[in-house]
Amino acid sequence: MLSLEDFALEKHPINIPLDYYRVLGVPVQATTEQIAQAYHDRSVQLPRAEYSHKAITARQQLIRESYQILSEPQQRQNYDTKFLSSSTPEITIAPTQLAGALVILQEFGEYELVVKLSQNYQDSNLTPQENQDILLSVALANLELGRERWQQGKYEKAASFLLAGQKILAEQQICLKIQQEIQQDLCKLRPYRIIELLSLNLKHTKERQTGLNLLQEMLDKRQGIEGKTNDYSGLSLDDFLRFIQQIQSYLTVTEQQTIFEREAKRPSPVATYLAFYALLARGFAHKQPELIFRAKTLLKPLLKHQDIYLEEGVCNLLLGQTEAALQSLDKSQESATLDFIKQQSANSPDLLPGLCLYSERWLQSEVFPHFRDLTDCSTSLEDYFNDLDVQNYLNSLPQELNQQPEIIKETPIITPVSEQLFNASSLQTLQPPVKESKTTANLTMEEAVRETNARQTNKQSQILQNSNLWKIVLASLLGIGFLTIIASLWKKTTTPDSQLILSLNQPMIVIPETNQIEIPTPVVTENILPEILNNDQASIIVAKWLEAKSRAFGINHEINALNEILVDPLLSKRVEIANLVKSQNSYREYEHDFEIESVIMDENNPEKAIIIAQVREVGKYYQNERFLADKSYDSTLRVRYDLNKVDQRWLISNIQDLRSSQ
Structure with missing residues (x-):
């Protein structure tokens, strides 16, 4: 049986x-x-x-x-x-x-x-x-x-x-114990996931958004950049600061602005400082001086505890307030940088020529490289001040910029442009000497620390006493500049295309002692794009267009965003449509995903190119705050983008749906 x-x-x-x-x-x-x-x-x-x-x-x-x-x-x-x-x-x-x-x-x-x-x-x-x-x-x-x-x-x-x-x-x-074991692994894995997702090509919008969401989760768990709450990632406060430094090179300027402005409200001194740079960079690159004005308002509380008057001076310059900019220089104790500015202004009645040159080089070598989508962006002050939208905004500013924006709107005291604004044409006459003195952007760390120590005794009372973070990040680096230090560390640790610098058994990033670091002298080169576009550059261009489209037709109607990526005849047509949408009390929300098929250079004209891409667009239409389901859609198109190179930048002159043309 x-x-x-x-x-x-x-x-x-x-x-x-x-x-x-x-x-x-x-x-x-x-x-x-x-x-x-x-x-x-x-x-x-x-x-x-x-x-x-x-x-x-x-x-x-x-x-x-x-x-x-x-x-x-x-x-x-x-x-x-x-x-x-x-x-x-x-x-x-x-x-x-x-x-x-x-x-x-x-x-x-x-x-x-x-x-x-x-x-x-x-x-x-x-x-x-x-x-x-x-x-x-x-x-x-x-x-x-x-x-x-x-x-x-x-x-x-x-x-x-x-x-x-x-x-x-x-x-x-x-098996609650095993669930907890898995959760601990997920918490330790989260920083690695963030870097892997954010380092993806910009066309991977969904995956990168997941990375941004994970980053926000991590910030919330820690209760901010300076937070001491355990997020079970295994990162100490110092480790987390280095992690924030590392991921910035994978983020666009808009992403950094969104993240750090939100974090600054906790409040957070470091997030405030980083939000300032994001606003300044985006305001200049996108020719939106209103963002620079917001950046300056963020800077004011930090001036009480740190000598960052040079940054304030650059803000004032970009807002057309030349007198205020020169006053900021008078307050700064950055002697090496001031010597450089003075040397470049040797034949001028004021320091304006040197400040202009310093600002362009500072933006190019110390600010833009830390934003994924600004590495090839022009830092020409002349182009910035010649922009009509910039001029119109600066014309509307009151003389006293120390007021809050709300007060400004109530009491607009308009100063004549001839007295108030910096004249862009004066840039054409700048003839700086060939020899340059050392600035904080090209001092070696040893020299900068030596200069810092000479002033340290007089500065101790200015350090924020109740904040260990400021002692770690700012006070100990007094006079050197937080972003400059970050720049040197980035150059030694990671680039967007490098392998992830993370180990399961080691700290996130090993950073040498301050006196072991040298800040390399920046090499100022012309902002010239390669003659031949590749797929990565094409992805950035298409991503910029889709972002500009979302902003121009979105709830805030940022129509000026179209100027950043389009050129006539397409620019005029899109601006007209965007204004019509705005006049109808309508707006649109978009979600995009795309893949570059090919990039074709014009054999007869190196200033022209074509991008072919598969683009999925989800459009949601709203009018009078009501969702219009009948006008909304989810479509996948094969799109041709015609590009023209204008002032060393690739701009889109025409967009064509290839399916409808067949």
Whole structure:
């Protein structure tokens, strides 16, 4: 008569890709003594305590069965004959032994096989306890697969395995300890995921948004950049500051503005400082002086504790307030930079020529390189001041810029342009001497620290006493400049195209002591784009257009954004449509994804090129605050972009839907 186990095996046999030698962990050539020793060792080893007694017993049965066959010479000979002739050895087990077999596969690192087998054989014929053991094996397999991918540097794939394992256990409400173990791994993995996702090409909007969301989660868990709340990432305050420095080179100027302006409201001195740079950079690059005005308002509270009057001077210059800009220079104690400015203004009645030259070089070498989409942006003051929108805004500014924007709107005191604004044409007459003195942008660290120490005694009372962060980031670097230090560290650690500088067993970034760092002398080069466009550059151009489109037709109607990427005849047409949408009290929300197909240079004219791209656009229309479903859409188009190079920048002159033209 058949036993219950034999009956189950006969009725529902399961073939598992295992062999008896592997169950015991011995080679085919193993001696009888080696097999006996392996059996003893495997019998005393126990799997994780979360497995049920039934699963552990099933595992022991398979180990004992393997020993019984291999320890008896005749049975081993019969088994070897069948085993050695098979290309894919298998053993046949009963369904009640499945959980034990999965435990054995788990022990030998066959994690993907565990997942596959569990999907094939998990069904209603198994008891709830057997199902739970199988799900536990799958969750543990996902945990180990996640750790393997982590070690391989595939961080997002690692997270997908960890999340899958966590979901299985959470849905079954079992094994809380393992759930916590997975969650700890996810927290430690989060910084790596952020960098991997943000470093993707700008066309991967959904994945990069996931990275931004993870970054915000991390900031919220820590309660800000300076926060001391444990986010379980393993990063100390210093580590996290270096992490923030590293990710900035993967972020666009708009992304940095959004993140750091939000963080500045906690409040956060460091976020305020970084938000200032983002606003200043975007305001100048996009010719939106209103952002520079906002940047200046952020700078004011920081001036109480830090000598950053040079930054204030640049702000005043870009707002056309030349007198205020020169007054800021008078307050600064950055002697090396002031000497440079004075030297460049040797034949001028004031320091304006030197300040202009310093501002252009500072923006080019110390500000723009830290924003992913501004590395090739022009830093010409002449172009900036010649822009009509810039002139119109500066004309509307009151003489006293120390008032808040709200007060300014109520009491507009307009000063004549001839008295108030910097004249862009004066830039054409700048003839700086060839020899340059050292500035804070090109001082070696040793020289800068020596200069700092000379002033340190008089400055101690100005340091924010109750903020360790300011002592770490700003006070200890007094007179050198936070962003300048970050720039030198970035150059030694990472670029957007470099391999991620993260290790599972080491701090995020190893930074040498201050006196070991040298800040390289910046090389001022012309902002000239390569003659031949590649796919990465094309992606940046298309991404800029799609962002400008979203801004121009969005709820805030930032129509000037179109000037940053379009040129006539397309510019005039799009501006007209955008103004019409605004006049109808309408706006649109867009989501975009795209892939570059090809880039074609005009053989007869190197100033012209064509980009072909597949673009998915989700458009949501609103009018009078009501969503218009009938006008909204989700379309994928094949689009041709005609480009013209204007002032060393590629701008779009025409856009054509290739499907409609066929």
